[in-house]
Structure formats: structure tokens, C-alpha cells
Amino acid sequence: MTRQRALIADILQSSAGHLTADEIFRAARARMPSLARGTVYRNLKLMEAAGEIARLELPAGPDRYDRTPAPHGHLYCVVCGALRDIPQSTLQPQLEAAIGAPVLGYQLTVRYVCPACRPE
Numbered sequence: 001m002t003r004q005r006a007l008i009a010d011i012l013q014s015s016a017g018h019l020t021a022d023e024i025f026r027a028a029r030a031r032m033p034s035l036a037r038g039t040v041y042r043n044l045k046l047m048e049a050a051g052e053i054a055r056l057e058l059p060a061g062p063d064r065y066d067r068t069p070a071p072h073g074h075l076y077c078v079v080c081g082a083l084r085d086i087p088q089s090t091l092q093p094q095l096e097a098a099i100g101a102p103v104l105g106y107q108l109t110v111r112y113v114c115p116a117c118r119p120e
């Protein structure tokens with residue numbers, strides 16, 4: 001693992017877990033000023049291909065990278081764009097029972113209005 005890749009992994013692990021490539025680049029360059037944007041983007045693709053991280057496509061805005069590669073769902077606030085993990089659910093075993101085969105992955109994005117954006 002290169003130093004650059006280790007740095008990117010550390011940034012994702014120590015964040016709330018769902019960063020855009022640009023956020024990762026800015027955090028990484030703050031710690032390694034010589035780092036090029038293309039290096040960060042290339043490493044993110046490699047890490048995604050290796051199954052170390054996951055890439056999330058959202059209803060709006062740029063993709064975000066997830067430190068948790070195991071399949072899990074997300075809550076997406078349509079007002080502020082905040083993204084949270086859905087706590088460990090029984091969805092995967094239910095899907096596997098329904099289709100009679102192991103689930104390799106899925107994308108579940110639940111759109112809602114988060115508590116901070118809900119009117120009193």
C-alpha cells in the first residue's frame with residue numbers, strides 16, 4: 001500500500017464515513033501538500049475495485065465514498081443532503097431468503113427529511 005493510499009484510507013476511517021472525492025482530496029492535501037488531485041481520484045478507484053471502500057451514487061450531487069464496503073442502506077435528507085447509515089438491518093437475509101441465493105451487494109437510499117430539517 002502506498003503512503004497516498006494509506007492517507008486516503010485514514011481520512012475515510014476517521015470521518016463520518018461519506019465524503020466526496022473533492023472533500024477527500026482537500027483533507028489529504030492538507031496533510032500531504034505535494035499530493036495531486038489525479039492521484040487521489042486514481043487511488044479511490046483502485047480502493048473501490050479492491051472492495052476496501054464503496055462508492056455511493058446519490059439522487060443529487062457528486063458520488064460519495066463510504067468507509068464501510070459491506071452492503072448497507074443509507075438515509076438521505078432531501079433538504080440538506082446529509083447522509084447516514086441505516087443501522088444494521090435484517091434486509092440482507094430477507095433478500096437472500098426471497099431470491100434463494102447469496103446477495104453480493106445492493107444499493108438502498110431512503111429519501112427523507114432529517115430531524116434537523118424537520119419543522120417543529
Ligand SMILES: [Zn+2]
Nearest residue numbers: 077080114117
Ligand atoms: Zn437535513
Ligand SMILES: [Zn+2]
Nearest residue numbers: 066068074085
Ligand atoms: Zn454508509
